[in-house]
């Protein structure tokens with residue numbers, strides 16, 4: 550069976566996600582703001598969850614319709630073949646949001662969606678009481694500009710939860726955003742990567758996993774592994790494929806530096822759990838002694854001030870980084886920050902800039918070649 554699917558991502562990551570999806574065998578890929586739509590069978594659902602680095606989650610798009618009132622919302626949800634997806638004993642929590650629509654009350658819409666599913670399931674399964682004592686099937690809805698989308702989550706905990714980062718520094722970058730930056734920085738299996746503000750190591754760990762072609766989801770479980778309409782073999786086949794695709798002998802190195810010895814310990818543990826410690830090293834060092842080798846690629850997320858509470862120091866550190874890179878020219882540098890005057894503080898205009906979001910914080914990726 551072929552499903553309509555979609556994967557939300559952070560704004561600015563859409564083209565990276567589109568490219569990643571193409572490699573999974575997904576079909577009819579269409580990009581919208583913060584969302585990529587595609588089609589595929591149960592193997593694509595498994596492959597997308599296991600392999601996508603920049604997506605937040607993978608959803609089955611069950612229906613899309615106009616919903617300017619409660620009746621049309623109810624009818625649109627009721628029309629879905631819920632009996633195929635949700636077994637009689639399943640629990641099916643409903644979550645969603647409304648934006649720029651006539652229907653504005655999320656709890657009211659949640660109630661209508663739930664009621665329509667309950668009525669349809671009672672009819673399709675021929676029972677009066679749905680015990681909701683079994684496995685969980687998570688239903689999501691979105692009502693935007695009066696258009697409703699009804700979805701079934703296949704991921705569970707967001708895809709940024711790779712499983713390797715149990716601890717982090719003060720302001721860690723989200724794994725999915727780090728993966729987007731790694732992609733934009735064109736990290737390859739022979740790259741030399743450096744991060745002078747490495748914190749818990751996220752950017753370098755994502756870089757190493759990309760270089761090794763190691764799927765980010767190999768070590769975790771996904772909600773749809775317990776869905777009855779997706780076969781176990783789809784998951785095991787895709788995990789096997791992803792495991793076989795890992796490159797073990799690559800000429801890749803990454804070095805991370807941070808002034809805080811505690812986060813260096815954390816970064817080492819994270820790299821270990823992520824299975825990349827053979828290629829990634831971490832050192833305690835102040836950025837003022839940062840001396841990257843020529844030919845290396847610098848990817849980094851300097852202190853913002855805003856999040857770490859010290860704007861003046863962040864400005865000063867941007868200047869130090871600028872001077873270190875002037876004295877030690879590298880192949881390229883990709884610096885993500887929320888500082889709108891970063892180029893002034895750093896001392897050089899970027900060759901290219903790209904708007905990205907770190908969670909809710911609008912940032913820019915400054916690219917120097």
Ligand SMILES: C[S@@+](CC[C@H](N)C(=O)[O-])C[C@H]1O[C@@H](n2cnc3c(N)ncnc32)[C@H](O)[C@@H]1O
Pocket residue numbers: 717718719720721722745746747748749750751752806807808809812834835836837850851852853866
């Ligand atoms: C925004 S955080 C980086 C987060 C990292 N990308 C992660 O995912 O955990 C900035 C880091 O810069 C480090 N830092 C602050 N001042 C520094 C300095 N003078 N030299 C090196 N690192 C410094 C902080 O300890 C912090 O870990």
